[in-house]
Amino acid sequence: MKNILKLFSVIILFNVSIVNVISAEKVEFLKTDWTFKGLFGKFDRASLQRGYQVYTEVCAACHSMKYLSYRNLSEKGGPEFSVAQAKAIAASFEVTDGPNADGEMFQRPGKLSDKFVMPYENVKAAEAANGGAYPPDMSVLVKARGGGVDYIYSLLQGYEEAPSGMILDDGVHYNKYMYGNKIKMSAPLSDGIIEYSDGTKASVEQMSKDVTTFLMWAAEPSLEARHQMGFKAIVYLIILTVLVYFSMKRIWSRVKSEV
Amino acid sequence: MSDHEYTPKSKAGKWFNDRLPLLTLANHLTDYPTPKNLNYWWTFGGILTFCLITQIVTGLVLAMHYIAHADMAFESVEHIMRDVNYGWLIRYIHANGASMFFLAVYIHIFRSLFYGSYKSPREIIWIIGIIIYLLMMAAAFMGYVLPWGQMSFWGATVITNLFSAIPFVGEGVVTWLWGGYSVDNPTLTRFFTLHYLIPFLILGLVVLHIWALHVPGNNNPVGIDVKKPSKDTVPFHPYIVIKDGFALLMFMIVFAFFVFYAPNILGHADNYIEANPLVTPAHIVPEWYLLPFYAILRSVPDKLLGVVAMLSAILILAVLPWLDTSKIRSAVFRPLYKQFYWILVADVLILGYVGAMPAEGLYLLIARVATAYYFLHFLVILPVLGLKERTIPLPLSITEPVLGGSPNMAMAKKKESKIE
Numbered sequence: 001m002k003n004i005l006k007l008f009s010v011i012i013l014f015n016v017s018i019v020n021v022i023s024a025e026k027v028e029f030l031k032t033d034w035t036f037k038g039l040f041g042k043f044d045r046a047s048l049q050r051g052y053q054v055y056t057e058v059c060a061a062c063h064s065m066k067y068l069s070y071r072n073l074s075e076k077g078g079p080e081f082s083v084a085q086a087k088a089i090a091a092s093f094e095v096t097d098g099p100n101a102d103g104e105m106f107q108r109p110g111k112l113s114d115k116f117v118m119p120y121e122n123v124k125a126a127e128a129a130n131g132g133a134y135p136p137d138m139s140v141l142v143k144a145r146g147g148g149v150d151y152i153y154s155l156l157q158g159y160e161e162a163p164s165g166m167i168l169d170d171g172v173h174y175n176k177y178m179y180g181n182k183i184k185m186s187a188p189l190s191d192g193i194i195e196y197s198d199g200t201k202a203s204v205e206q207m208s209k210d211v212t213t214f215l216m217w218a219a220e221p222s223l224e225a226r227h228q229m230g231f232k233a234i235v236y237l238i239i240l241t242v243l244v245y246f247s248m249k250r251i252w253s254r255v256k257s258e259v
Numbered sequence: 260m261s262d263h264e265y266t267p268k269s270k271a272g273k274w275f276n277d278r279l280p281l282l283t284l285a286n287h288l289t290d291y292p293t294p295k296n297l298n299y300w301w302t303f304g305g306i307l308t309f310c311l312i313t314q315i316v317t318g319l320v321l322a323m324h325y326i327a328h329a330d331m332a333f334e335s336v337e338h339i340m341r342d343v344n345y346g347w348l349i350r351y352i353h354a355n356g357a358s359m360f361f362l363a364v365y366i367h368i369f370r371s372l373f374y375g376s377y378k379s380p381r382e383i384i385w386i387i388g389i390i391i392y393l394l395m396m397a398a399a400f401m402g403y404v405l406p407w408g409q410m411s412f413w414g415a416t417v418i419t420n421l422f423s424a425i426p427f428v429g430e431g432v433v434t435w436l437w438g439g440y441s442v443d444n445p446t447l448t449r450f451f452t453l454h455y456l457i458p459f460l461i462l463g464l465v466v467l468h469i470w471a472l473h474v475p476g477n478n479n480p481v482g483i484d485v486k487k488p489s490k491d492t493v494p495f496h497p498y499i500v501i502k503d504g505f506a507l508l509m510f511m512i513v514f515a516f517f518v519f520y521a522p523n524i525l526g527h528a529d530n531y532i533e534a535n536p537l538v539t540p541a542h543i544v545p546e547w548y549l550l551p552f553y554a555i556l557r558s559v560p561d562k563l564l565g566v567v568a569m570l571s572a573i574l575i576l577a578v579l580p581w582l583d584t585s586k587i588r589s590a591v592f593r594p595l596y597k598q599f600y601w602i603l604v605a606d607v608l609i610l611g612y613v614g615a616m617p618a619e620g621l622y623l624l625i626a627r628v629a630t631a632y633y634f635l636h637f638l639v640i641l642p643v644l645g646l647k648e649r650t651i652p653l654p655l656s657i658t659e660p661v662l663g664g665s666p667n668m669a670m671a672k673k674k675e676s677k678i679e
Contacts, residue, residue: 039520067334067337067338067341068341072341136532139337140337140531143523143528143531144528144529144531144532145528146528148528179541219531221340221341222340222341222347222348225347226347226348226351226519226522227519227520229348229519230515230516230518230519230520231519233515233519234512234515234516234519237508237511237512237515238512240508241505241508241509241512244501244504244505244508245505247501248501248502248504248505251497251498251501252498252501252502255295255493255498
């Protein structure tokens with residue numbers, strides 16, 4: 001019995017350490033207390049709503065989020081805007097629809113069922129507008145980077161003067177946390193670049209935290225449901241295991257042997 | 260196969276059973292005499308059956324929503340994660356289920372190695388097991404390609420390219436496998452088809468595996484033949500069923516932890532980037548369960564020989580019953596073998612570790628030493644050890660000492676409790 005536990009823990013530790021080693025960067029990422037970590041982790045609703053504001057007013061100028069729909073904004077476990085708010089947000093975007101009866105494409109205000117409108121028509125257009133570097137789609141960005149939220153959070157605050165001796169090409173910036181330290185995106189955030197509608201002070205640190213929280217939700221919209229169900233499932237399994245253990249002891253007591 | 264003839268009690272049952280003896284089979288399975296000293300390492304057979312069924316059931320549901328097309332596969336996975344009811348749960352069970360399946364199969368294999376379960380008369384069970392393991396690796400590899408992320412694409416490219424090492428026809432074989440001149444849509448659709456097929460092949464082989472097991476019956480920690488049925492055995496139901504059930508529940512708790520709290524920890528971040536033939540990831544690494552073989556592949560400087568070494572590392576297991584010359588099954592009575600066994604376990608773990616590292620410098624050196632030792636273990640140590648080793652005398656039965664007490668049993672028990 002003990003052995004199985006021991007073995008499990010050894011194997012799990014071994015694998016986790018491999019994963020850690022693979023994703024380990026030379027620099028330590030900045031840390032902050034994420035509310036969505038841990039067994040009961042949930043998103044900070046206000047932070048998600050602010051994060052959406054940062055995304056839509058800053059990031060969305062270049063970065064698409066093509067797997068999300070406007071209806072997601074009002075769904076449970078997300079920023080939980082009211083349905084009316086989400087409708088208003090959707091309607092503020094122009095969506096190309098069609099063809100209509102005349103065979104023409106036409107523009108109409110967005111609906112809840114529409115996917116997030118993309119800033120560029122296609123990848124080539126995005127590259128052309130950004131000096132050849134495609135601003136990656138942000139739908140699953142957090143999961144697509146080693147270090148996840150800590151990496152994104154750090155990157156947003158990692159713009160510094162390049163160390164002397166490093167020569168940067170035109171349109172390339174120095175970032176402490178970027179792989180290879182060279183990044184084509186210029187520092188997207190600066191203090192007061194936006195004005196939060198809830199009155200929170202829009203410092204770079206605050207905006208980084210909010211938008212990273214929002215990106216985490218965008219990548220894992222079912223995170224809260226997952227944590228809640230996981231807790232129930234594991235408690236259920238533990239109770240059942242204990243019951244089965246005593247049944248087993250009872251049954252095996254008829255035989256002279258060790259279980 | 261049971262020692263006693265079975266007749267159903269009811270008339271209808273008898274009528275049916277005379278025409279198709281399903282009830283006889285059910286009776287055989289419940290009465291099946293099992294050594295009563297089986298420890299928890301023996302519960303992984305049942306756990307593996309659970310893993311296979313879980314993968315098949317979740318896989319069927321995923322296949323209803325997944326689209327096997329290079330332009331749509333990645334998007335359809337996100338559709339499953341976001342729009343399908345509990346799609347995230349089903350996908351995370353399936354993805355982590357693969358890891359759990361391999362975790363269980365490695366424990367199952369190393370249990371066999373420790374207790375000599377592959378030895379006569381169980382060679383066929385063992386060989387079928389190795390074929391199942393090979394098919395599992397093929398299924399897992401192709402399954403990892405389906406989400407069409409960066410690791411999917413480049414992993415597929417690296418592994419299929421191995422076939423180009425075959426002399427003369429290699430390039431042609433690779434083109435044939437791809438269905439074109441690079442990994443592309445035709446590759447994806449055929450991988451999906453095969454990924455769907457293989458689990459059912461495995462299911463068939465599992466039936467044969469269990470059938471072959473039921474002929475000689477289970478090996479046991481003491482490794483001696485057991486008279487069945489006797490005082491040394493218990494009926495499969497309820498004794499083994501409840502014990503397997505208990506172990507399975509423990510296993511499911513670990514499984515659930517991964518699914519609900521760390522669903523992506525065993526995967527690679529790059530696989531959340533859609534496949535891009537123009538951008539190669541910095542490090543292409545397979546899933547953790549293939550890392551030891553990946554390390555062996557890369558430790559050989561020549562491509563063809565590397566592939567040969569990797570395949571031999573797996574296939575050598577199939578001839579293990581003839582490489583191990585010792586007549587004693589359980590390592591409990593083989594003091595030297597036991598030490599070499601643990602060195603092998605460490606060796607495989609080291610191979611797994613260096614498989615995840617870049618193949619350069621010290622890592623490459625370690626990989627080479629570990630690879631050499633892996634083959635040394637099977638080709639030299641095992642055959643020689645069987646002839647030279649002084650083993651501990653075996654007890655006469657697994658329960659009570661028969662002829663007025665057996666001092667060996669006490670010793671065996673003590674040894675056993677130490678390794679447990």
